[in-house]
Amino acid sequence: MTKPDSNFAPLQPALAATLGSLAILGGAFVFQSLGYAPCEMCLWQRWPHAIAIAIGVIFVMTKSRLLSFLGGLTMLISAGLGLYHAGVEQKWWPGPTSCTGASDALSGLSGMDLLPTAGAAKLVLCDEIVWDTWGLGITMAGWNFVFSLIFAGLWFVAWRKAK
Numbered sequence: 001m002t003k004p005d006s007n008f009a010p011l012q013p014a015l016a017a018t019l020g021s022l023a024i025l026g027g028a029f030v031f032q033s034l035g036y037a038p039c040e041m042c043l044w045q046r047w048p049h050a051i052a053i054a055i056g057v058i059f060v061m062t063k064s065r066l067l068s069f070l071g072g073l074t075m076l077i078s079a080g081l082g083l084y085h086a087g088v089e090q091k092w093w094p095g096p097t098s099c100t101g102a103s104d105a106l107s108g109l110s111g112m113d114l115l116p117t118a119g120a121a122k123l124v125l126c127d128e129i130v131w132d133t134w135g136l137g138i139t140m141a142g143w144n145f146v147f148s149l150i151f152a153g154l155w156f157v158a159w160r161k162a163k
Contacts, residue, residue, distance in 0.1 A: 018056025
């Protein structure tokens with residue numbers, strides 16, 4: 001029985017994490033195409049996945065141990081953003097005033113100012129749940145938290161196995 005190539009060992013978890021981020025980002029765009037417009041915090045959560053995909057592509061080419069560590073850190077940031085957003089949606093803590101209903105940002109506007117106009121983008125508040133899993137309260141932000149932790153774990157496994 002031959003011993004597996006040690007250069008291949010870190011590729012499997014890194015590739016799984018990279019493809020996972022690709023799936024999360026792709027899923028976000030699918031939901032958006034189905035009419036679920038993203039809020040400001042949703043957009044924040046897309047950036048770490050895009051960065052992790054880029055890190056994954058470069059890691060596959062270079063097998064740099066530093067990149068696998070950075071991939072893990074990137075996914076921990078994503079998990080933190082997902083947890084923060086999920087907490088804002090569940091009203092566990094306040095969110096940024098720029099995108100929550102508790103803000104004074106809308107004060108001084110008349111009812112006519114708040115009515116949609118032709119071609120105007122719909123205002124999406126960060127503290128409103130627009131989709132959850134089967135009514136269980138697990139929102140897209142909550143799933144981002146869970147999967148980002150899994151992807152972080154995969155990246156750190158790759159880091160541990162990389163030379």
